Amino acid sequence: MRWSDKLKQLTRCGMFTAIALTIFMIEARLPSISPIPGMKLGLANGVTMYVAYSMGVSAAGQILFSRILLGAMFAGQFSMLLYSAMGGLFSFLFLALVRKKTSKKDLWYISPCCALCHNLGQVLTASQVMGTTAIFYFLPYLSFMALGSGFFIGLLSAHLLEREDILTK
């Protein structure tokens, strides 16, 4: 890889991290409307999906984890960092496993599956932290929501990938 290409890649990663972070921060500012803990849209993950299918999995991983870390810093919720980091790790591992075998046509079901893995990671972490399995009570509610929002985010990133020529030039 040429030096200028490396620079381009780095700049792109920075840009996508900034986009994801902005979406994440706006979402964190919204008041939670549902009484289910940990339930949110997760629109920032659309950026991760897009990057994974346009720039590759490793770039997506870098963007995802720097977004999680910076998001926790900026939102001032370090107590939630562990949950989002573990959720991110689970869904990222799943994405890295299936990335090679799938294309952007499969995003409509890959994204909900990633969202499910995210929730599973979060609930498992929460049950470890709390020392009780009672938290599994919320898993079906969370996964129902995850399937819906994951489907929507999958479509979103697939449509973005249609216009990849504009965004990643």
Place this chain on the structure above:
Amino acid sequence: MSEEKQTEVIEEKNQETKSGDEFEFQTWRKENRKPLTLMISLVLLSMVGIWYTQTLAEQDIVTVYVQGEKLFQVDLSSVKESYTYDVVQGSHFNQILFETNAVSVVEANCPDQVCVLQGKSSEAGRPIVCLPHQVLIEFVSEGDEFDAVVG
């Protein structure tokens, strides 16, 4: 007219838009049979899970966990007069209200306020959680020992 509508919906539903190609739902469905079945079964599975949580039997004893440690247990059926208990950890605080056959977090200074939003819990052992403060109120079928908590 109805056909137009149908193709519109289908185009929204997926990304198979090879430039200029008319999208056919039937062929798409045949090509994507496995993931489609997977998605539908996952949705059904989570719905069954939600239905299952609604059918759990009512329980009277609650255990309060803080930072993964069991703090105390209360038998809600023996609570005659409602009282509050403050869980204080440094600057974090959650005020739990125990009533006859119901428990709720009435006040907290956590950023998301999800624990307060969860309201009163008495039915079917729905736990109350405050993720940022790591406070959890769980319903159990049988308590091991009773710590009397006076409000």
